[in-house]
Amino acid sequence: MRIRILGWQYENIRRMKELSVDLTKEKGEVYRSSLIMMPNGTGKTTTLYLIRAILSGSAKDWREADVRSYCPPFSDVSEGKFILKIEFDEDVYYYVLHLDYETGKAWYETSSAMMEGGYEEKRRIPIPLRGIFDNKEFINRFVFDGEQARKTLNSGSREAENAILYLYQLDKLDRLSDVMDHLIHTYQEQSTGRATARSVKVFQGKAEKREQIYNALLQDGEELEYRLVQIKDKKRRYENKYHEILAQDSHLKTEQEELMKENAVNQDDITRTINGLMNCIKKPYNLQLDYHTRLKTLAENMQVLKLPKNTAQEFFKELAESNECLCGHCIGERERKIILDKAKEYLGEDSLVVVNSIKRALNEYEREDTCDKLEKHLKELLEEETQIEHGLNRLALQMAEEGNQEVLQLRDEVKRLGQQIIDGERKLERLSTNDYITNTGLNPENNIPKAKTAWDEAKVNYQKVSGAYDFTRKAERMKEYIRRVKNNALKRLKTYMVQETNKKIEQLVENDIVSIKKIDGHLVLEGKDGVSEGQTLAVAYAFIGTLFEHSQYEFPFIVDSPAAPADLSVRRAVAQILPQLFEQTVILVTSGEKKGFAEEFYSLEDVQYLTLKGEKDQPVESIPGRPYFEQYQEKE
Amino acid sequence: MGLNWELQDAVREETDSMQETEGFKLRFTKLIENYMDGMGSEAEIADIIDLIELTGDEYED
Numbered sequence: 001m002r003i004r005i006l007g008w009q010y011e012n013i014r015r016m017k018e019l020s021v022d023l024t025k026e027k028g029e030v031y032r033s034s035l036i037m038m039p040n041g042t043g044k045t046t047t048l049y050l051i052r053a054i055l056s057g058s059a060k061d062w063r064e065a066d067v068r069s070y071c072p073p074f075s076d077v078s079e080g081k082f083i084l085k086i087e088f089d090e091d092v093y094y095y096v097l098h099l100d101y102e103t104g105k106a107w108y109e110t111s112s113a114m115m116e117g118g119y120e121e122k123r124r125i126p127i128p129l130r131g132i133f134d135n136k137e138f139i140n141r142f143v144f145d146g147e148q149a150r151k152t153l154n155s156g157s158r159e160a161e162n163a164i165l166y167l168y169q170l171d172k173l174d175r176l177s178d179v180m181d182h183l184i185h186t187y188q189e190q191s192t193g194r195a196t197a198r199s200v201k202v203f204q205g206k207a208e209k210r211e212q213i214y215n216a217l218l219q220d221g222e223e224l225e226y227r228l229v230q231i232k233d234k235k236r237r238y239e240n241k242y243h244e245i246l247a248q249d250s251h252l253k254t255e256q257e258e259l260m261k262e263n264a265v266n267q268d269d270i271t272r273t274i275n276g277l278m279n280c281i282k283k284p285y286n287l288q289l290d291y292h293t294r295l296k297t298l299a300e301n302m303q304v305l306k307l308p309k310n311t312a313q314e315f316f317k318e319l320a321e322s323n324e325c326l327c328g329h330c331i332g333e334r335e336r337k338i339i340l341d342k343a344k345e346y347l348g349e350d351s352l353v354v355v356n357s358i359k360r361a362l363n364e365y366e367r368e369d370t371c372d373k374l375e376k377h378l379k380e381l382l383e384e385e386t387q388i389e390h391g392l393n394r395l396a397l398q399m400a401e402e403g404n405q406e407v408l409q410l411r412d413e414v415k416r417l418g419q420q421i422i423d424g425e426r427k428l429e430r431l432s433t434n435d436y437i438t439n440t441g442l443n444p445e446n447n448i449p450k451a452k453t454a455w456d457e458a459k460v461n462y463q464k465v466s467g468a469y470d471f472t473r474k475a476e477r478m479k480e481y482i483r484r485v486k487n488n489a490l491k492r493l494k495t496y497m498v499q500e501t502n503k504k505i506e507q508l509v510e511n512d513i514v515s516i517k518k519i520d521g522h523l524v525l526e527g528k529d530g531v532s533e534g535q536t537l538a539v540a541y542a543f544i545g546t547l548f549e550h551s552q553y554e555f556p557f558i559v560d561s562p563a564a565p566a567d568l569s570v571r572r573a574v575a576q577i578l579p580q581l582f583e584q585t586v587i588l589v590t591s592g593e594k595k596g597f598a599e600e601f602y603s604l605e606d607v608q609y610l611t612l613k614g615e616k617d618q619p620v621e622s623i624p625g626r627p628y629f630e631q632y633q634e635k636e
Numbered sequence: 637m638g639l640n641w642e643l644q645d646a647v648r649e650e651t652d653s654m655q656e657t658e659g660f661k662l663r664f665t666k667l668i669e670n671y672m673d674g675m676g677s678e679a680e681i682a683d684i685i686d687l688i689e690l691t692g693d694e695y696e697d
Contacts, residue, residue: 127674168640169672176671176681183682474688478664481650485668488646496642552640 001128002554004030004087004584008051011081013070013099014043017619021610023586030087030556031608033579034586035598038612039634042620044588045145046070048560050082052143054095056136057108057123064104071101073617078102088126095123131169132553138166141544145560149540151522153531158521160543164493167551173486180475187468200469203462210444210455217448221431228424235417242410245399252395259395263388266381273378280371292367299362316343494519497546504542508573509535516543534570537563541574545581556584561593568596575600579607591634602626643672660687 007023010016023034038044050070053059059067070080080099085092096109096119108123125133132138140148141163151159165171247253285292320339325331331339347355392411399407432448433439444454501523502515514535517526523543525531531539541562548555562578563571575597578585589598601607609629614620647668651661663684670676 131674168643170643172672173668176668176676179678179681180685183678183685470690471685473690474685477688478685481654481664482668485643485646485650488649489640489643492642492645493640550640 001126001552002087002089002583003129003556005051005556005558005586006030006085006087006092008047008085009081009083010043011083012072012075012077013050013080013082014046014072015041015614015618015620016043017072019612019620019622021612021622023584023608025608030584032584032606033601033604034584034608034610035601035629036586036588036610036612037591037598037629037632038588040590041616042612042614044560044590047588048143048145048558050097051084051558052136052139053106054082054084054097054108054123055133055143056139057125057134058136059097059106059108062106067099067104067106068101070099088129091126093124093126094119129553131172132166135166135171137162141167142548142555143558144544144562146537146562146564149537152540152543153523153525153536155522155524160519160523161490161494161521163544163547164490164497164519167547167553168489168493170486170490170493173482177479177482180479184468184472184475187471190464190468196469200462200466203458203465207455207458207462210451210458213445214448214451214455217431217446217451221428221448224424224428224431228421228428231417231420231424235414235421238410238414238417242396242407242414245404245407245410246395248404249399249402252398256392256395259388259391263385263392266384266388270378270381270385273374273381276374277371277378280374283368285365285367286371289367295362295365299359302359302362313343313346313348316340316346493550496550497543500546500550501539501543504545504577505539508538508542508570508577510569510573514539532567532570534566537566537574538570538577541577541581545577548582554583556586557582558586558588560588561590562587563593563597564590566597571596572600579604591632594630598629602630643668656688660684663687 005023006028007021009018009020011018021036023030025031038047053062071077072080078101080101082097082099084095084097086095087093091112093110093112096111098107098109100106107121109119109121110124111119112124137159148159151157152163243256246256280286285295316339319325320331320336320343323331325335329335396407396411430439430442430447433442434449436442442450444450498516498519505514505516512535514528514531515526516539517524523539525539544557548557557578559578563574566574571593578587579601607626609624609626611623611629611632612620613623613632647665651665654661656664667676667681667684670680
């Protein structure tokens with residue numbers, strides 16, 4: 001892409017009331033070299049700063065004092081403007097930097113043939129250049145001054161290397177790595193935390209342990225069920241045998257059958273009564289008279305205190321809207337604020353609904369004596385059960401007395417097996433139940449459904465963390481590939497820059513041997529700790545020239561006092577090399593730089609000369625042409 | 637716009653030395669080209685990352 005600066009315009013900026021600088025020829029093409037004479041104090045540095053501010057977009061961060069520093073002295077104008085006209089390939093863009101001296105704000109407008117509807121209230125840079133231009137440091141490399149030249153050789157600076165990184169956009173590869181970091185972060189946030197090899201192992205171990213516990217409990221359940229079937233079968237066989245023995249005596253057989261019938265009825269009744277009692281327990285006022293008495297006292301107190309009769313908070317809010325209180329006092333702003341603050345301490349409408357429900361429930365419930373009756377009935381049934389058991393025992397003893405001792409053993413065995421079945425079924429119930437209200441103390445270590453849930457959760461956690469871990473490892477590997485590509489490309493570019501820059505230095509520095517050894521952040525010179533100011537400029541321009549020459553972007557070069565500190569021989573060399581380095585060079589000079597530098601351009605073609613001059617405290621004016629430029633001499 | 641030749645060579649050297657599938661190498665090269673041209677979505681990058689094959693000793697560190 002070819003970038004050309006076509007000109008700029010000042011409006012109410014320091015000493016520039018209204019002034020245009022046009023860098024184009026008749027056909028709209030730019031001069032290869034434009035020398036603009038700007039005596040000290042006419043705004044050379046200001047011009048450089050404003051061009052940089054438009055290209056980098058940095059003015060949006062300016063403080064109010066920064067903006068107002070551009071206001072013309074002793075003037076009451078409210079706004080200043082700096083307009084920059086740039087051509088990107090065939091497209092011409094107008095950038096306006098507005099400086100509002102009243103508010104201290106700076107803002108941009110852009111217009112181009114590509115955009116419809118005139119000016120757009122923002123700084124719009126062509127897409128391919130956005131990553132490059134948004135870097136303020138990069139802009140300084142082609143909107144250049146002596147300080148920037150020194151930076152390239154300063155051992156504490158990374159200026160030279162950064163210039164390569166930004167111009168060849170290798171820094172974009174860092175941003176690609178940042179995208180990968182963001183992806184890793186997103187994956188890990190969706191999982192259970194930061195994925196490391198250790199955390200994957202931990203989660204894997206947890207999942208395996210949960211699976212083992214679940215399988216062990218399942219096996220326990222199956223074994224228990226199998227054992228219960230066997231015990232029940234054994235008990236049934238013993239019972240049958242027991243009954244067979246008793247049936248050998250017809251009298252005992254009849255008595256036994258009657259007792260067994262009574263036992264069945266008794267057991268049914270016990271079950272029903274226990275269920276009734278369980279329901280009673282859910283209403284504790286039925287169990288404890290004292291509890292019932294205290295609840296009724298609470299209900300009476302709520303009644304006496306008239307709590308809550310109305311919506312207190314709403315009352316105060318309504319009161320705050322009135323102009324006069326119930327007591328006749330006026331309600332002003334202060335009183336209104338106090339009432340509203342205090343209203344927060346009272347119950348609101350939603351809280352009152354709850355309190356009223358409690359009050360109603362306390363008033364309406366009645367204590368029942370069902371519990372006492374059921375408890376008494378259960379005791380009777382249990383006594384009856386004991387009697388039946390005694391009756392059956394008596395039959396067994398009678399049989400034993402008649403010589404059949406086996407019946408006693410069978411009776412004891414049936415009893416023992418019966419207890420085993422009760423214990424086993426209780427155990428099985430706790431092992432497999434989902435009812436965690438009736439069965440307390442159950443956890444994933446002793447209950448199959450809970451163990452299954454814990455295993456499922458552990459599996460999900462493991463899958464999440466291992467998925468994120470795998471992704472992290474892959475992304476880290478990809479980042480390493482990209483890092484190596486970036487370093488390799490940078491190394492190649494640095495090698496090329498050193499070779500080509502040294503060729504240019506040879507042309508610039510005639511009386512000394514100066515060459516670049518390597519680029520290590522800054523330019524490292526071969527066998528020298530330092531060079532003269534003029535040689536510094538020569539090396540810096542040779543490097544900048546090579547840097548831009550190799551790029552796929554064709555930048556203009558705008559430079560402030562390019563040869564001021566140099567001796568005459570370096571000035572001449574710089575003057576000869578600058579027009580060769582760039583297709584467009586805009587040079588801001590003082591009259592002191594004519595000798596040895598500006599005068600070298602007089603013999604060249606395609607050079608524009610402009611002189612911006614103005615007496616102290618007077619607006620600056622622009623005078624085109626070489627004759628005036630040549631004869632103009634700044635006052636000392 | 638395409639890559640400058642130093643970057644092209646660096647990408648080629650890297651893909652030649654990496655132990656990845658040809659599919660990954662192609663997508664990786666294309667990703668660098670696209671990204672330098674201001675294109676390339678997170679979804680595309682995630683897809684390419686997934687093409688990397690991990691070795692068996694990933695959990696041994």
